Amino acid sequence: MTREQAKTMLKKAQEKMLAASPEAIPVSPQQRRRGARKRLADRPKSVAARVVKDLKMAPGGYDVAKLIAEAKGSSNLIAVTRLIHNSINHELGIGKRQRNKPSAPDAELAVEDLDKIGDVVQDRIKKARKAK
Numbered sequence: 001m002t003r004e005q006a007k008t009m010l011k012k013a014q015e016k017m018l019a020a021s022p023e024a025i026p027v028s029p030q031q032r033r034r035g036a037r038k039r040l041a042d043r044p045k046s047v048a049a050r051v052v053k054d055l056k057m058a059p060g061g062y063d064v065a066k067l068i069a070e071a072k073g074s075s076n077l078i079a080v081t082r083l084i085h086n087s088i089n090h091e092l093g094i095g096k097r098q099r100n101k102p103s104a105p106d107a108e109l110a111v112e113d114l115d116k117i118g119d120v121v122q123d124r125i126k127k128a129r130k131a132k
Contacts, residue, residue: 029104036107037099043111044088047118048081055125067128080121087117 001009027035049059057063057076064079065071070086071079088110089095092102102110110117 033104033107036104036111037102039111040088040099040107043114044081044084044118047114048077048084051080051084051118051122051125052076054122064125067125067132080125083121083124084114084117087121088114091117 052059059075059077061076062074064076064083065074068079068083071082074082089098091113092106092110094101
């Protein structure tokens with residue numbers, strides 16, 4: 001086989017692969033649930049960082065703790081993260097330390113709503129600032 005024949009054969013194989021539609025890889029319900037829970041545990045941290053930044057607060061400051069009793073004794077970033085987690089639990093209808101209870105679809109919906117939840121927490125802090 002010449003070099004040109006090999007290139008032509010490879011090009012045809014690539015075109016054939018690209019022409020086919022991608023197939024969904026099946027995911028077990030357990031893996032789906034684990035993934036959703038992991039995202040639900042990790043993503044609130046980035047949302048909290050965004051909220052603190054949008055409010056122009058220092059992550060290590062104690063402004064939120066002074067405004068909202070639930071956050072007492074915590075730095076701004078930790079306080080906002082705690083408020084977001086409390087809101088997630090409320091939305092899921094669960095209590096503390098019950099994150100293993102929601103189903104995968106419920107956890108995925110909560111992950112999708114995280115930005116909205118962050119905005120609600122941000123509005124709550126803004127209202128507390130104005131009331132002070």
